[in-house]
Amino acid sequence: MGRALWGSEAVYAPGWPADMPVIDAITPDGSFDDVTAALSSVGLGSVPTWLRPYSVLSNGEQFRANLARLIAEAPSRAVLDEFSSVVDRQIAQIGAGAFAKAWRRTGGQAVLLSCHYDILDWVQPDWVFDTATGKFSRGSLWRRPRIDVDVWQTGWEHWPAFEPHHYLKLPRMIAATNYMATVDGQLVAHLAVSTRAGMVEARACRLVVMPEWQGAGVGLRFLDAVCERWRLGQNRYDKPMLTLFHTSHPGLASALRRSTRWTQVSAKLVGESKARSLQSMAKTAARLGTKNVGAGYGGHFRAVQGFRYLGAAPCA
The missing domain is CATH 3.40.50.300 (P-loop containing nucleotide triphosphate hydrolases)
Known part of the structure; x- marks a missing residue:
């Protein structure tokens, strides 16, 4: 046929x-x-x-x-x-x-x-x-099934199920609040949110959508829902904060640029100098009298784009 x-x-x-x-x-x-x-x-x-x-x-x-x-x-x-x-x-x-x-x-x-x-x-x-x-x-009126997503505030206990699908191997964020999306009890997506120094704004990382749910459109909706909670002050600090989010994923970066809820704030082709980071961490350890871990951040050739969540535009 x-x-x-x-x-x-x-x-x-x-x-x-x-x-x-x-x-x-x-x-x-x-x-x-x-x-x-x-x-x-x-x-x-x-x-x-x-x-x-x-x-x-x-x-x-x-x-x-x-x-x-x-x-x-x-x-x-x-x-x-x-x-x-x-x-x-x-x-x-x-x-x-x-x-x-x-x-x-x-x-x-x-x-x-x-x-x-x-x-x-x-x-x-x-x-x-x-x-x-x-x-x-x-000519039938086919209707795509509705996906009802539940969002939960959790700790790191569910991260091991998501971690293999994250594109970087990184330590857990310090003082982070974790969020998880589920559909009918199935794990769908994960996000961790912490704060910048002085709690001037939030910082979201570790966004993972399970492979079997990629393409369903739940990832960006989940990210928006969590960031909206923080914008309204629905967090452990009861303080409204905008959220920064960085990604190397070209598809996600394009989706965030198209969204009216987000604005792009940075774009870097490579990471910062790892040697400079190492020196800075050694000085900090010496000043505080703590052990220097002997590592630095940066030095990669991974393009990173930064976005800030602003929320929905007010109705005219």
Whole structure:
């Protein structure tokens, strides 16, 4: 049926290089920003995953990588066989919804061949042909399922479940208040919030969205919800504070720039001098009479962008 629609050449079955990171294998001559945007749009937002070859990815990651490559290549017509058939149904539904939203922005047409009905509400198709009944339907008002997220204030006890999915290995933030998002009891996202010196404003870090929930749109909503609490003074200090947030993720940085709730305040291509940081920490340890840990911060080539949460604009 798929070949009969637009011919065999429309059936999308990309080959992947055996030893090339997926981020380099997707449209090698294209824009880096477009590739990262495509990966993020289908929920494959983990930077370490981008640097792995396709062959070592899990079934769910391979599913999303194929969708990201299709979005980046953006053919006018494509047929996807066995759509979502080899992945966990949670990943299938979230991934299908993320793909449908991103694919519509390309302006192309796609036919998805699947043996599962549970993705229909997430894809919101223009038409459906059910081979089991022979029924063809179009124009139905498909409604994407509502995701009800609960936000909890916690300690670090749940961080071990999120830590493997964070792109940096860092010590826990000092004096942080932790927040966790859940859906029907499932762990979805994590964020830690501390304060800058003098409690002039808050600082949010350690944002992690579980892989199976990436692409569902819950990450930024969760970040906004926590920062709004702090803006209103709903914190342990009962003090209203704006929140700073830094990220190296190009997709998240783009989303924060588009949001009217955030404003960009900094952008650095590389970290500060690690040697200068080491000297400063040694002087501080000598002055306080404490042990110097013999380490410094900075010295990396990781671009970091900073944003400040301002909240929703007041109604006119």
